Amino acid sequence: MLRPFTLHRPETAEDACALLATLGEDAAPYAGGTELLLLMKLGLLRPPHLVDVKRIAGFGDIADGTRLTIGATVTHRTLERSPLVRARCPLVASVARHVANVRVRNVGTVGGNLAFADPHSDLATLFLTLDATVELVSPRGRRELSLAEFVRGPWETARRPDELLASVRLSPWPTGTGAAYVKFGVHERPTLGIAVALRLDGAGERARVADARVAIGCVSPRPMRVEAAEARVNGVAEAELGDVTGAMADAAAESVDPADDLHGSAEYKREMVAVFVRRALRVAVARARGAELSASFPHAVVA
Amino acid sequence: MNLTMVVNGSSHELDVAPHSLLLDVLRDSLDLKGAKRSCDTQVCGACTVLVDGQAVSACTYLAVEADGCSLLTVEGLADGEALDPLQRAFLDAGAVQCGFCTSGMLLTARALLRENAAPSREDILHYLRGSLCRCTGYRKIVEAIMTAARTTR
Structure with a gap:
């Protein structure tokens, strides 16, 4: 059961922000409700006002340019099936296909996912490897923050009470990038999510890894890029990758900040980080070569 | 708030509160008990109904979101005595x-x-x-x- 609230349905971002400014902490932005309504049913949140942002023009759009702009109220399902997303950021579409279940994907939105800042968010983890920025609008104007600045910690963002998340912008990888997102777990939300992207520069045996990007979610207070792991493989010849993947996996395991919880002990999670970084790397390297590994890992989804 | 929706081919006009969940409107106002409340967290699928052909969890879906939509519940699957x-x-x-x-x-x-x-x-x-x-x-x-x-x- 939900407690009574007033539902506002502004049609412009200006009206929505004005409502948020007036109502302050009494209002919560609302789109798909797949996270918000759950917390309200539990009584953990009790906003007397919901501001529905789904009618705001442009919030449901996906636009191409140097970067790909995804409006805040685009659903996971739209992301999964958008020809533009599939062409420009194919891994985003295939990760969206594996978010939660089809009912959540039909209703839940990209902006809601990011603004909720669940440390287990698949999209937030993947987006870190796409240099994502978020656009926030308020009565004071617009500002753009990197996703790393926006997500501050578990369920905590840099959004001010009168601000709305309008869109997220992704920088598609250069042609030839191979990438993989691997998520592991047996619960409703993943225990671990790892994104790896890289290019192979040069031909044949002399090809070297360039522009490696590694992001890890679920096992720290917020999803994070792991530069220490990226540094271990950048510039390494493909033929010698086997010599450094152990060090790369160790660097990743040392960088994360896991807690003991239902998903497992912190020690177990560090071990799984090392295991799955190696696996995600193998898939990404194969894809950079234009090949697909037929690997399947127990309790894991490879997107 | 006014809510107009077509459920299993029949049009309904209802006055519902903004916080009414679709599952409660279907079960209590329209007496359609096929959709079940079970996990209440969109995990289990027992409350699934189709809104304009798309599966949603009626337990975590505001009824007013279905305004102007066509809904299908399990009661509407069969055509009279002929099963789907x-x-x-x-x-x-x-x-x-x-x-x-x-x-x-x-x-x-x-x-x-x-x-x-x-x-x-x-x-x-x-x-x-x-x-x-x-x-x-x-x-x-x-x-x-x-x-x-x-x-x-």
Whole structure:
């Protein structure tokens, strides 16, 4: 059961922000409700006002340019099936296909996912490897923050009470990038999510890894890029990758900040980080070569 | 708030509160008890109904969101006494045991077949993620959906 609230349905971002400014902490932005309504049913949140942002023009759009702009109220399902997303950021579409279940994907939105800042968010983890920025609008104007600045910690963002998340912008990888997102777990939300992207520069045996990007979610207070792991493989010849993947996996395991919880002990999670970084790397390297590994890992989804 | 929706082919005009959940409106106002409240967190699929053909969890969906939409619940699947091919296939395959998940399974399968008339076993398993059955082990449910897909094509 939900407690009574007033539902506002502004049609412009200006009206929505004005409502948020007036109502302050009494209002919560609302789109798909797949996270918000759950917390309200539990009584953990009790906003007397919901501001529905789904009618705001442009919030449901996906636009191409140097970067790909995804409006805040685009659903996971739209992301999964958008020809533009599939062409420009194919891994985003295939990760969206594996978010939660089809009912959540039909209703839940990209902006809601990011603004909720669940440390287990698949999209937030993947987006870190796409240099994502978020656009926030308020009565004071617009500002753009990197996703790393926006997500501050578990369920905590840099959004001010009168601000709305309008869109997220992704920088598609250069042609030839191979990438993989691997998520592991047996619960409703993943225990671990790892994104790896890289290019192979040069031909044949002399090809070297360039522009490696590694992001890890679920096992720290917020999803994070792991530069220490990226540094271990950048510039390494493909033929010698086997010599450094152990060090790369160790660097990743040392960088994360896991807690003991239902998903497992912190020690177990560090071990799984090392295991799955190696696996995600193998898939990404194969894809950079234009090949697909037929690997399947127990309790894991490879997107 | 005024809510106009077509449910299983019949038009309804209702006055609902903004915080009314679709599941409660269907069960209590329209007396359609096929959708079940179970996990109440969009994890299990027992409350699945179709809104404009798309599967949603009625337990976590504001009724006012369905304004102007066409809904299908399990009560609307059969045409009078004639069962829907999915219902027929579930019966024939033995895909129903306690029956609690069945209405959600049928509607989820209906949404899948609308999008993909010839799903593979893997497509079906992917689509059924989040539709939990504690009796059948899923094997017969998947078989039934494949059979229904063949008979409908």
